[in-house]
Amino acid sequence: MSTETLLVEIGTEELPPKALRTLGEAFRDGIVDGLAAKELTHGAVQWFASPRRLAVQIDQVLLEAPAREIEVLGPPVDRARDEDGNWTPAAAGFAKKQGVDPSELQTIESPKGPRLGLRSSARGANTADCLNEIINSSLRELPIAKRMRWGASREEFVRPVHWVVAMLGQDHEHGTVLGLPTGNSTRGHRFHSSGALAIGEPDGYERLLSEAHVIADFNKRRETIRAQVEAEAEKLGAVAVIDDDLLDEVTGLVEWPVALTGSFEERFLEVPPEALVSSMKEHQKYFHVVDAEGSLMPHFITVSNIESADPAQVVAGNERVIRPRLSDAAFFYQTDRKTPLAEQVQRLQTIVFQQKLGTLYDKTQRLVALAGALAPHLAAPVDQAQRAALLSKADLVTEMVLEFSDMQGIAGSYYARHDGEEADVAAALAQQYWPRFAGDRLPQSPVAAALGLADRLDTLVGIFGIGQPPTGSKDPFALRRASLAVLRIMVEKTLDLDLRDCLTLAAEGYPAGVLAEGTPEQVLTYMLERFRAWYEEEDIAVEVFRAVSAKGLSRPLDIHRRVQAVHAFAQLPEAQALAAANKRVSNILDKLDANHPFGDVSADLLSEPQESTLVSALTEMGSRARAHLEKDEYSEALAALAGLREPVDAFFDGVMVNTEDEALRNNRLNLLKNLRDAFLQVADISQLVVAR
Numbered sequence: 001m002s003t004e005t006l007l008v009e010i011g012t013e014e015l016p017p018k019a020l021r022t023l024g025e026a027f028r029d030g031i032v033d034g035l036a037a038k039e040l041t042h043g044a045v046q047w048f049a050s051p052r053r054l055a056v057q058i059d060q061v062l063l064e065a066p067a068r069e070i071e072v073l074g075p076p077v078d079r080a081r082d083e084d085g086n087w088t089p090a091a092a093g094f095a096k097k098q099g100v101d102p103s104e105l106q107t108i109e110s111p112k113g114p115r116l117g118l119r120s121s122a123r124g125a126n127t128a129d130c131l132n133e134i135i136n137s138s139l140r141e142l143p144i145a146k147r148m149r150w151g152a153s154r155e156e157f158v159r160p161v162h163w164v165v166a167m168l169g170q171d172h173e174h175g176t177v178l179g180l181p182t183g184n185s186t187r188g189h190r191f192h193s194s195g196a197l198a199i200g201e202p203d204g205y206e207r208l209l210s211e212a213h214v215i216a217d218f219n220k221r222r223e224t225i226r227a228q229v230e231a232e233a234e235k236l237g238a239v240a241v242i243d244d245d246l247l248d249e250v251t252g253l254v255e256w257p258v259a260l261t262g263s264f265e266e267r268f269l270e271v272p273p274e275a276l277v278s279s280m281k282e283h284q285k286y287f288h289v290v291d292a293e294g295s296l297m298p299h300f301i302t303v304s305n306i307e308s309a310d311p312a313q314v315v316a317g318n319e320r321v322i323r324p325r326l327s328d329a330a331f332f333y334q335t336d337r338k339t340p341l342a343e344q345v346q347r348l349q350t351i352v353f354q355q356k357l358g359t360l361y362d363k364t365q366r367l368v369a370l371a372g373a374l375a376p377h378l379a380a381p382v383d384q385a386q387r388a389a390l391l392s393k394a395d396l397v398t399e400m401v402l403e404f405s406d407m408q409g410i411a412g413s414y415y416a417r418h419d420g421e422e423a424d425v426a427a428a429l430a431q432q433y434w435p436r437f438a439g440d441r442l443p444q445s446p447v448a449a450a451l452g453l454a455d456r457l458d459t460l461v462g463i464f465g466i467g468q469p470p471t472g473s474k475d476p477f478a479l480r481r482a483s484l485a486v487l488r489i490m491v492e493k494t495l496d497l498d499l500r501d502c503l504t505l506a507a508e509g510y511p512a513g514v515l516a517e518g519t520p521e522q523v524l525t526y527m528l529e530r531f532r533a534w535y536e537e538e539d540i541a542v543e544v545f546r547a548v549s550a551k552g553l554s555r556p557l558d559i560h561r562r563v564q565a566v567h568a569f570a571q572l573p574e575a576q577a578l579a580a581a582n583k584r585v586s587n588i589l590d591k592l593d594a595n596h597p598f599g600d601v602s603a604d605l606l607s608e609p610q611e612s613t614l615v616s617a618l619t620e621m622g623s624r625a626r627a628h629l630e631k632d633e634y635s636e637a638l639a640a641l642a643g644l645r646e647p648v649d650a651f652f653d654g655v656m657v658n659t660e661d662e663a664l665r666n667n668r669l670n671l672l673k674n675l676r677d678a679f680l681q682v683a684d685i686s687q688l689v690v691a692r
Contacts, residue, residue: 002063004169006031006042006127007202008135009055010178011163011187017051017252023142023158024049024218030138031056038125038134039065048206048216050255051305052187055216057202061168065124072098074116077107091116128168132175132182135166139178155179163187167202188212189256191306213256213307222251225303228259229287232301236261238289240301243281250285254305262286262319266298268326272414275329278404284322332399333414341415344394351396356514357462360393366509367392371454373505377497380446381424388428388451391416395429409433424448435485442489449489456482457506464523465507465515483527487534490556500524500554524554531559540567547687551680558632565634566683574645579688581648582679585672586686588657597666598673605667610647610654615671617647622678634682641678648675 008031015023028047035042035058043060074094080102082088087095087102095102098118108117139157150160155178166174166182174182185196186205192213199205206216215221226242233240250257268276273296280286286300300322308314348361357363367389375385395401395412404411409430416426424447431448432455434441443449463469463477470479490497503520516522528549535545540563548562569575606612621643628637657668679685 001066003042003060004063004127004171005167005202006058006061006131007055007165007167007199007205009048009053009163009165009186009205010139010157010161011053011165012157012161013159014051015049015054015159015252017249019143019158020049020051020252021218021248023144024054026142027054027138028056030141031058031134034130034134034138035061035127038127038130039068040125040127046206046217049218049252050214050216050221051253052190052255053216055165055205057205061127063127063168065126067124068122070120070122071108072118072120073108073110074098074105074118076112077114077116080105080116128171128174131166131168132177135174135177153179163196165199167199170201189214192256215256218251221254221257222247225250225254225257225259228257229301229303232259232261233287233289236289236297236299238291238297238299240287240289241277242287246281246285246287250303253285254303256305256307258304258307258311259301260304260311260315260318261299261301262315262322263299264319264322264326268330269296269298271326271330271333272407272410274410275333275400275404275407276326278406279325279329280322282404282406283325284318286318286322328403329400332403336398336400336411336415337418340419341391341394341412341421342419344397345390347397348393354462354466356466357510360396363458364390364393366458366506367451367454369509370458370506371450374450374453374497374502375446378446378450378495380450384422384425384428384447385450387421388425388432388447389454391421391425391429392432392451392455435488437481438484442492449493449495453486453489453502454506456486457502458509460486460523460527461503461506461515461519462510464526465510465519467516469522469526479526480530483530484534486527487530487556491560494557496555496557498555499527528554528556528559531556531563535563541570543688544570547683547685550684550687561632562634562683565638566685566688568635569638569642569685570688572639572642574642575685575688577645577649578642578679579685581645581652582676582684582686583689584652585676586684589669589673589676592669596669598670599666601670601674602667605664607664608655610650611668611671614644614647614651614675617644618671618675618678622674625678625681629681638679638682638685644675644678 010027024047028045032045040062042058042062044058046057048055048057075088075090079088080091091102091105094116095105100118105116105118107114108119142158144158147156147158148160149156155161157178161178161180163185164177164180164182165184165186166172166177167184168174172182172184176182184199186199186209187193188197188209189212197208197212199208209216215224226247229240229242276296277288280288280300284302286302289297289299289301291297302318304314345361345364348364349359351360353360353363368386371385371389372382375382391412395415396408398411398415400411401407409432413426413430416429424445427445428443428448428451431443431445432451434443434448434452443452459477460479460482463479489495490499500520503523507515507520532542532545536542544563544566547566548559553559553562601615603615606615621640624640625637628640655668657665657672659665659668
């Protein structure tokens, strides 16, 4: 069947650099999905995205989809004619609806018996005929937060559109897209190329643009930038620090990257390097460089969008631009250090944390109490934890943080050291926000961990307590991230804290009447549910988490250890059989009256050999399991109980539990309760039975 290469390009004003990758991939997916919906198969797909274009090239696109066989069923054959052999109204009506004479209907076998019907063949979609629809549909579905109009046009897009290419082979007349007729003319680099460029064949698109100083492929341009930046750093004997998000953004800013190295005065290195990096990265999109020890060097690497005949002029221009920003950072740093951080705390009384929860000063006072209460459980000095809490938000009113918001905590840490605060107190001011994102480092010292926990717990109970928990789409106080951070700190730093107690302590810091009743329990349920996502990322089945959560525990470290143990147990060959047996036991016991009197198992009432065998095995293996449980060795305890599979299976195969003899029945129920209790010491493994 005939195929052609398809090329679609939307030429625009400069697109948002941070969104460019997302837009490019979404446009590709839209075109591919549109072809699939029409049953138009194809070969390799390549997407392009640069500041002035989104494009997709697809090889071997089928020009016409295969014909489709259509079968329409009507009334049953035995109701097609009346007693006189005439067509019934049902048959005649069906034929009329299909536009044929009843005599043209066929008998078609169906699951409900023979029926009248009609088989026909429908022509497959023609690519040229439906290409305009596919392009426009994919553009409408792009993830654009806010669309704009331009000129007198009623069309809307993320940026004004200046040209549209739509080529199926050499055919480029495919209607109107965003108010413009499709064609085969593109544009090269804004400065290194002029006029329209005619695309002879779609396969020559990328090469043609390269000759016009445009690296159209986003990923190729990204790697070109990375290689150039690393090469520039190597010339300095330095290492370039390449942040992936910044690399994506710079890739979205240039079409023909040229990396250049600039410098700034060494005196600026007296300023906290984080502030200098923030200024270079956020404002100027520069890559910074460090020496072999990781210390910031007085150089930066910028990526120009032109190949200048005099690159020194470009470098000088960038150096002139960055100098005032670094001067500002130096001025803020010097100014802020004139006022001790402790004196800044009072200024927090003018900053609202949340309208119903008071000011940041109020929050600070709560953190002092809560961090002090948590400190002994973390082996942290109480006085240091309280001092860190007192100073924790003071840098929010400094000039440095007001100008560079990402210096929050970091600036406070520098100022605290300058003021002579203890090392752990100063470090805690920066580390209170760790981890900032998934996989980020945790607070290092016990003081920092106490402050980090206190800060998040206070926010969680406060926001939940005033009825503003996260919704599916909104989480303005980042409570999901805060919950996972608390769990990570407790688990990964092996802090055996009771989360319920911690939340209760946090809630007690608020004045009476501020928080809704039952807030700690509501937050506890929400936070422990965050474990589900944690374990999903570790490929631990949800049934494993349910088995542990069924016990209603509230110590994250203990929960984590149990989950790991149940996960290991679930891999054993005995696991599913024992889980099913526990499920059966639970079903039997749950049907009993709530006040059913359980007691010890009587040896005199063991009338079947399978009962005696199970009692002996449970006594022996239960004893081994309890010895492990005393040391919180959950995996070893479950491994010991795994040996019960054969005696449990034999019991259910050979013993009737609900016998008419009441004494025997109750003795067997006591045995089953002992069996379930042995496993429940770790988890409810009946939850491991996968629903079918």
